[in-house]
Each structure stands twice: as C-alpha cells, then as structure tokens.
Amino acid sequence: MPIVDDRSLSAIILAGGRSSRMGRDKAILEIDGIPLLLRIHNAVADCRDLLGDRLAAAVYIVTPWGQTYQPLLPPTCRFIPERSPHRGPLCAFTQALTEIDSTWVLLLACDLPNLSTPIIQSWIDGLYSVPAQSIAYLPKHHKGWEPLCGFYRQTCYHSAIEYIQSGGQSFQGWLKLNPVTELAVTDPSCLVNCNTPAELDEIVTARSKSIADADVIDLK
Numbered sequence: 001m002p003i004v005d006d007r008s009l010s011a012i013i014l015a016g017g018r019s020s021r022m023g024r025d026k027a028i029l030e031i032d033g034i035p036l037l038l039r040i041h042n043a044v045a046d047c048r049d050l051l052g053d054r055l056a057a058a059v060y061i062v063t064p065w066g067q068t069y070q071p072l073l074p075p076t077c078r079f080i081p082e083r084s085p086h087r088g089p090l091c092a093f094t095q096a097l098t099e100i101d102s103t104w105v106l107l108l109a110c111d112l113p114n115l116s117t118p119i120i121q122s123w124i125d126g127l128y129s130v131p132a133q134s135i136a137y138l139p140k141h142h143k144g145w146e147p148l149c150g151f152y153r154q155t156c157y158h159s160a161i162e163y164i165q166s167g168g169q170s171f172q173g174w175l176k177l178n179p180v181t182e183l184a185v186t187d188p189s190c191l192v193n194c195n196t197p198a199e200l201d202e203i204v205t206a207r208s209k210s211i212a213d214a215d216v217i218d219l220k
C-alpha cells in the first residue's frame with residue numbers, strides 16, 4: 001500500500017484475545033454502561049489529528065468476531081477479520097498493517113478503560129518529533145515497553161514480518177531488536193488494563209471514588 005501522507009495517523013484496536021484470565025469476553029464488559037471496546041474506540045476516534053478528513057477510515061478493529069462487535073460500534077469503524085485467530089497480538093497487528101496506508105498507527109488493546117481523548121491527543125502532539133530511525137513511540141514500564149498502547153510507523157511491517165518468519169512471537173522480543181523512542185506518560189494510571197475480575201473491580205471502585213471526590217469538591 002502506498003504511504004499517503006507523512007503526518008497521517010490511523011488506529012488499530014486488537015480484540016481477538018481469549019480473555020482467559022477474565023473468564024468472559026473483555027471487549028464487551030461494561031464500565032458505566034459502555035463496553036470496553038466502544039470506550040477505547042471512542043477515545044481514539046474523537047482525536048482531531050486522526051487522518052483528518054479521512055476520519056471514516058481511521059479506526060480498525062482486528063478480531064475474528066466482527067459480527068459480534070459490529071453492532072456495538074459506529075458504522076464508520078472498519079473491521080479486519082483475522083486470518084489466523086489466536087496467534088497473538090504481534091501476528092494480528094502485522095496482518096492489520098497490510099491494510100493501513102497511513103504513516104503512523106496507534107496500536108491499542110481493547111481493555112484500556114482510563115485512556116481518554118485528551119491524553120491520546122497530547123501523545124499525538126509529541127509524535128512528529130520522533131527520530132526518523134525509531135520504528136515506534138511507546139510508553140515504558142519496569143519490565144519493558146508497553147506495546148499495546150502506543151504508536152508505530154507503518155514501515156515497521158517489514159521488520160515485524162521478518163521477526164515472525166524467524167519464529168518470533170513476542171512484542172518485547174521484536175522491539176528489543178529495533179530503535180524505539182519513549183513516550184513519557186505523566187499519569188501511569190491511564191495505562192491500566194483489566195485482565196482479571198479483581199482488576200476490573202479495582203478499576204470500577206477507583207472510578208466511583210474519583211467521581212465522588214469530584215462531587216465533594218464541587219459542593220465546597
């Protein structure tokens with residue numbers, strides 16, 4: 001696919017995991033009545049820099065279960081049916097890259113309930129100062145990169161496919177072989193993802209508490 005615009009950006013949301021730790025499909029779990037997949041879709045779809053006037057083609061969901069998720073999402077959202085389900089996030093991402101023609105891709109997991117449009121927008125603002133040799137712009141945590149909540153150049157496809165063809169499967173392993181620029185995150189709670197029922201409870205409790213605290217401040 002030709003690369004159309006040096007500053008263009010689209011988004012890929014991965015929603016093909018087994019949710020084995022959660023015990024039920026995470027993508028459709030609701031927080032405040034909104035399924036996690038729709039939440040993350042809306043957070044990114046509302047960003048002003050997302051492919052500009054080609055917004056309709058800007059958000060892609062990679063999943064084997066498009067028919068289940070389609071009714072939950074706006075009709076502008078595009079689905080990429082997974083050719084080989086359950087081969088893991090790196091394979092799903094690499095397949096999706098073949099359908100993307102923007103220079104940059106924001107890759108997101110479906111279970112990031114605290115990520116909001118202003119946060120993503122502020123990250124996008126830093127994107128264009130990333131050195132040309134970096135294949136990605138990602139937050140860091142103590143164990144390595146946060147691969148499912150950050151930006152990749154579309155051209156990383158070549159290195160990803162080479163890594164997969166040599167038997168690699170892990171994002172961390174692939175990223176170690178490539179230059180990556182750190183995306184500095186001021187509040188790490190925006191990266192929280194929910195893998196287990198206990199983590200989901202914790203997130204829901206923290207959100208209710210912050211709403212209650214905000215109400216108290218309002219009343220003062």
Ligand SMILES: Nc1nc2c(ncn2[C@@H]2O[C@H](COP(=O)(O)OP(=O)(O)OP(=O)(O)O)[C@@H](O)[C@H]2O)c(=O)[nH]1
Pocket residue numbers: 014015016017018019020021022026062063064082085086087088089092108109110111148193195
């Ligand atoms: N399309 C696609 N997405 C995947 C695949 N494996 C994981 N994901 C997604 O990658 C993101 C992060 O994965 P996890 O949080 O580990 O989710 P998971 O694999 O469903 O959960 P566990 O089975 O508990 O590990 C989630 O959005 C998953 O839906 C895959 O093979 N294909």
Ligand SMILES: [Mg+2]
Pocket residue numbers: 109111193194195
């Ligand atoms: Mg997760």
